[in-house]
Amino acid sequence: MEEGLLHAVQGFMYPNEVELQWSILIVLYPFTTGLVAGAFILASLERVFNVQAVKPTYRLALLSALAFLLVAPLPLQLHLGHPERSLEMYLTPHTSSAMAMFGFIYLWYLMGVLVLEIWLDYRKDMVLLARSETGWKKTLYRVLTLGVDNISEESLRIDDKLGRFITIVGIPSAFLLHGYVGFIFGSVKANPWWSTPVMPIVFLFSAIVSGIALVLLMYMLVCFLKGISIDMPCVDTIARYLMYAFLIDFSLEMLDLIHRIYEADESFKSLDFMAHTQLYTSQIIVQIIFGTIVPISMLAFIQVVKLSEAARKGIYVLAGLLTLMGIFAMRWNVVIGGQLFSKSFLGYTTYKMAFATKEGLLPAILLMILPFGILWVLVKVLPPFEEEKAAV
Amino acid sequence: MSSDRRDFVLTAGKLLVLTAPAAAYLEAVETGKAEEPAYKMAEHYWGMIVDVDKCIGCGNCVRACKTENDVPVEPYFFRTWVERYHVAEGAEHPDVDSPDGGYSGFPEKYAAGDGAKSFFVPKLCNQCAHSPCTQVCPVGATFESPDGAVLVDKSYCLGCRYCVQACPYGCRFIDPRTKTVDKCNLCYHRITKGLTTACCESCPTGARQLVDLKDPKDPVHDFLRDHKIQVLKPQLATGAKVYYNGLDGSVR
Numbered sequence: 104m105e106e107g108l109l110h111a112v113q114g115f116m117y118p119n120e121v122e123l124q125w126s127i128l129i130v131l132y133p134f135t136t137g138l139v140a141g142a143f144i145l146a147s148l149e150r151v152f153n154v155q156a157v158k159p160t161y162r163l164a165l166l167s168a169l170a171f172l173l174v175a176p177l178p179l180q181l182h183l184g185h186p187e188r189s190l191e192m193y194l195t196p197h198t199s200s201a202m203a204m205f206g207f208i209y210l211w212y213l214m215g216v217l218v219l220e221i222w223l224d225y226r227k228d229m230v231l232l233a234r235s236e237t238g239w240k241k242t243l244y245r246v247l248t249l250g251v252d253n254i255s256e257e258s259l260r261i262d263d264k265l266g267r268f269i270t271i272v273g274i275p276s277a278f279l280l281h282g283y284v285g286f287i288f289g290s291v292k293a294n295p296w297w298s299t300p301v302m303p304i305v306f307l308f309s310a311i312v313s314g315i316a317l318v319l320l321m322y323m324l325v326c327f328l329k330g331i332s333i334d335m336p337c338v339d340t341i342a343r344y345l346m347y348a349f350l351i352d353f354s355l356e357m358l359d360l361i362h363r364i365y366e367a368d369e370s371f372k373s374l375d376f377m378a379h380t381q382l383y384t385s386q387i388i389v390q391i392i393f394g395t396i397v398p399i400s401m402l403a404f405i406q407v408v409k410l411s412e413a414a415r416k417g418i419y420v421l422a423g424l425l426t427l428m429g430i431f432a433m434r435w436n437v438v439i440g441g442q443l444f445s446k447s448f449l450g451y452t453t454y455k456m457a458f459a460t461k462e463g464l465l466p467a468i469l470l471m472i473l474p475f476g477i478l479w480v481l482v483k484v485l486p487p488f489e490e491e492k493a494a495v
Numbered sequence: 496m497s498s499d500r501r502d503f504v505l506t507a508g509k510l511l512v513l514t515a516p517a518a519a520y521l522e523a524v525e526t527g528k529a530e531e532p533a534y535k536m537a538e539h540y541w542g543m544i545v546d547v548d549k550c551i552g553c554g555n556c557v558r559a560c561k562t563e564n565d566v567p568v569e570p571y572f573f574r575t576w577v578e579r580y581h582v583a584e585g586a587e588h589p590d591v592d593s594p595d596g597g598y599s600g601f602p603e604k605y606a607a608g609d610g611a612k613s614f615f616v617p618k619l620c621n622q623c624a625h626s627p628c629t630q631v632c633p634v635g636a637t638f639e640s641p642d643g644a645v646l647v648d649k650s651y652c653l654g655c656r657y658c659v660q661a662c663p664y665g666c667r668f669i670d671p672r673t674k675t676v677d678k679c680n681l682c683y684h685r686i687t688k689g690l691t692t693a694c695c696e697s698c699p700t701g702a703r704q705l706v707d708l709k710d711p712k713d714p715v716h717d718f719l720r721d722h723k724i725q726v727l728k729p730q731l732a733t734g735a736k737v738y739y740n741g742l743d744g745s746v747r
Contacts, residue, residue, distance in 0.1 A: 108571060115578075115591040117618070117665025121571040124656040124669070184654015184674030191634045191653065202657050203633035292731055293627055293663035446663055447747035449591055 114450030123442050123454055126462040127435075128178035131470055133284045133306065134434045135175040136209075140281035140307070141314010142168040143217065143273060145341070150270040156340035162487035163325060164318045165221050170478035171317075172213055178470055182462060201287045212280045216273040222247075223266040225485050230254045243484070281310040288437060295370035296441040301359050308352035309430050315345045316426040319419060321478070331488065335412055342419050345426065346402035353395050356433075373448035381443050381451060386436045394429015398422040534687040540643040540709040541681050542736035543695075544718055545617050547743070549702035552577055552615040554597040556694035556703060561598070563682060563693035570595045572668045574679040575619040575694050579604075582745045583611040589745040616739075616746050617703055619694070620645060620666040620679035621727060624734030628658040628667060637676065643708070643736060644683055649675045663731050681705065708736075 108121050146164035148154045180186050193210075196203040230252045233244035282303040288294075289302025319341045326333045363371060378386055401422045405415060439454050457463035560566060560575045577597030581590040581604075594601065597615075605613055622645050629637050629645060636651035637658055652675035659667040659676060670677045682692040690696070691705045706715035718740070725742040726735035739746075 115593070118571050118573050118576050118593055118596045119659075119668040120665045122668070124659050179655075182655070184656075184669060185652065188634070188651070188653050191651065195634055197632050197635035199630050200633045200635075200657070202631065202655065206633070291627075291631070291661050293661055442660075446665055447591070449588060449747060 111453045111455065112450055113452070114445070115447060116445035116450040116452060117447055120445055121452060123439075123452070125438055125442060126182065126454075127439075127456055127464065127467045128182045128462050128470070130431070130434050130438045131178040131467055132175060133281075133288075133438070134313070134431055135171045135178075135474070136284050137281055137306065137310030137313045137430065137434070138317050139168045139172045139175065139212075139217075139314070140277040140310040141312065141316075142171070142318050143277045143314070144311050145315050145318050145344070147270050147274050147277070148344070150267060151274065154340065156336050157344075159334045159337045159488070160318050160322045160341065162224065162485070163322055163482075164314075165217065165224070166481045166485060166487055167318060167321055167474075167478055168314075169217055169221060170474040170481055172209075172217060173477055174470060174474045176209065177473070178467070181466060181470075201283070201290055205283055205287060208276075208279055208283050212273075212276050216269060216276050220266055220269045220273060221485070222249075223262045223269065226251065226262055227254050227259055228485070247484075278307055282307045284310075288441070293446060294441050295368070296374055296444070297437065299359060301355060305352070305355050305359065308348060308355055309433055311348045312345065312352050313427060313430040315341060315348060316423040316430075319345065320423040320427070323416065323420060323423075325482065325487075329488075333416065335415070338419055339415070342402055342405065342415075342422070345422070346399060346406070349395070349399050349402070349426070353399065356395075370448055373444050377440065377444050377451060381453060382436055382440050385432050386440065390429050390432035390436055394425055394432050398425040398429065401425075536640065536642040538642075538709060539686075539707050541686060542622060542643060542706050542708055542715070542738065543619065543681070543692075544704045544706055544715060545737060545739045546702045546704075547614055547616060547739055547741040549700040550577065550615040550617055551700055551702075552579060552597060552601045553699060554600040555697040555699060556617060557596050557598045559693040559697035560679070563685075566677070567671060569671075570598070572670070572677070574666075574677065575617060577601075578616045578618060578746075579613065580616060580743065580745060581605055581611050581613045582743065583609075586611075591747075612743070614743065616742070617694075618664065618666070618727075619737060620681075621664055621733065621735035621737045622679075622681060624736060625732065627661045627663065627731070627733060631657045631661045633657065644681050644686075645678070646680050646683060647676055647678060649673055649677075652676050663728050663733065706738075 112121055142164045145157065146161050146168070149158050149161045180189060183189055192203050192206045196206065198204070226248060229244045229248045231254070233241055233248055233252070236244060285303030285306030288297040288306075289299055291297045319338060322341075323333055323338065325331075363374070398421075401418050405418060410418070442452075443454065444451050459465045554577060556575055557573065557577060560573075561568065564574055566572055566574050573596045575596075576593055578591055578593045579597075579601050583590070592601075592604070601615070605611065622643060624639065624643070626639060626645050629635075629639055632638075633655060634651060634653060636649075636653070637645065637647045640646050654669060654674045654676070656669060656676070659669065662678075667676050667678045669675070682690070682694075685692060686705065692703075695703045695705045704715075706718075707713045708715060719738065722740045724738045724740055726738060727742075727746070728735075
C-alpha cells in the first residue's frame, strides 16, 4: 500500500478503483477449469460418439481433468481475505450469487461426474492390481475399489453402461462447469468489458480448445517419457478437432469484437483505447496473433499439405503450446483487462504483478506445476495405457 | 450407592424439567422483551439528497466520514469522496479529478472565466434498492436492510471481492486491516439513534441531506417534487437512492 499505486493511474479513476481487486490467481481459475472441461469433453468423444481414433488418450484425458480440477479451487482459496470462511459458501449459500452456485456445480462435477467415471473405468484394473500387488500397494488398491471386487462379465457390463450414462450426463455438466465460469464474469453489468451474453459460450469453446491442446501435448509427452510410439491417427484426429473447436472459438470472439466496434456504446472508446495501449501486447500480439491465428493456420496447413510424421509431430507440439499460451492470454485479458479501466470510462491503471507474495507470480507458477505433480501420481497409481495393463 | 444414584436421577430430572421455563425466563429478561425497540426498521426507508450546486468542495464530509467510520487514511479507501468536474464546451470528455478523494479540499487548478463549467459531485454508496453488489455476494454477507440501507456483515464477509467488481459506482473497497469489504452504510450506528450521518452533519452548505422516504413529514417529498432529480447511471437500473439535484449529463 504505497503512494505508487496512484502513479499508475492515467486520467480519472474512482478513488476506490485504484487498487486492483483480482490478481493473476483469478486468471488461473478460469484457465484451469477450462482445461478440465476441455479434457473431459475430448474424453467423452470416444465414449459417447465412439470416435475410436482418440481412444488412446481417453484415460489420460480423464486423469488430466481430475488433476486440474483438484487444483482449480486453490487459487481462489488463496485469494480470499478470509479463507477460513470459505465453507460458508456451501453451508449458507446466497442463491442469487453466481459464485456461490459455482461451488455446487464444481462439487457435482468433481464427485458426481469425474471421480465416478474414473472409478468405474478403472475398477477392473484396481481389483486386478489389488490381487497382484503386495504390501501397502495392495491395501491402497483395495481401498480404492471400495470393497467392490466383483469383476464378472455381468458386473463389468454394468460398469460400462453406468460409465456411459455418466459420460452422457457429464458432457452437459462440463459445458455447465465452464459456461458458468463465463457467466461469473459475463453477468457483471457494472463492467462492460465482461458484461456480454456470449461470455459463457466464448469461455466454453476456449475451454474446449485449451483442454484438447493439453491432452494432445500430455499424450505426446507421456509417450515420449515412456518410450511408447505415438499413435499418429490419434494425434491427427485430435489436432483436427482442435482446429474445428478453435475456429468456432475464434469466430465467437470476433463476433463479440465486431459487435462492440459496430455498436460503439458509451464504453467503447475507453475499451478501445485500452486494447490499443495496456492490453495491446497481451490481447493483439499474444492472444490473437500468436495464440490464435498462428496455431489455427498451422493446423489448417496440415489439413491441406501432406507432411511427414516428424514434421506433423513438431507442428502439433508448437501449435499446442501456442494454443495454451493464447488461451491463457485470453483469460488474462478478461480478468486483468476488465480491471484496467475505470467504470467512469475516464481513466486507466496498470497491473503490477508482485513475485513472492500471496497473490504473486511465484504462487501462480507453483499452482500451475502442482496439477502436473498430481497427474504424475495419478498416472503411477492408475496406469492409463493398454500396454502397461497387459504387463501387470 | 444405589440411593446416591437415585438422588442423582431425581435431581437431574427436576433440573431437566425446569430447564426449559428457566431458559425462556432468562431469555426474556436478557432480551428485555417487555421493552419496545426504540428503532423500528419497518418505519424507515433511507436515502440521500445531494444538491450539486450547493457543494463547494471543502472536503468536510470526506474528513468527517473517515473519522466517524474509522476509514483507512490511504487515498484509495473511501466511503464517500468528492469529484471535481470541469467541462469545456465541445470537449469530448469532462476533465475530472479527486485529489485524495477531496479529503484536503481542492487546490486551485482552473482559471476563472476559462469558458468551461466547473462543479463538485459528492459520491457515496447509492444504497441501491436492486443492488448488483448484494446480488453477487456468495454468502449474503452484504444485504439490503428493510430500512433501505445496504449493509455489510464484516464477521461473515469472505473477502472474495466480487461485490467490489459488481458495484458500478466504485463505492466499495477492501479494508486492508480486516480483509473484508467496507462501504458507506449511511452511518447506520447514528441514523438508528435518530441522528443524521457524519457527512450531512458536517456539510456547511447543506449540499447533502439524509432522507427518510417513509417519513411523511420529511422535506424530501417536497424536494423530489419541486426539482429535476437524477440518479447516477440510471441505465443500469440499480434503484439508486442517492438523488442528485442539478446533476450534469457529463457526470459518470
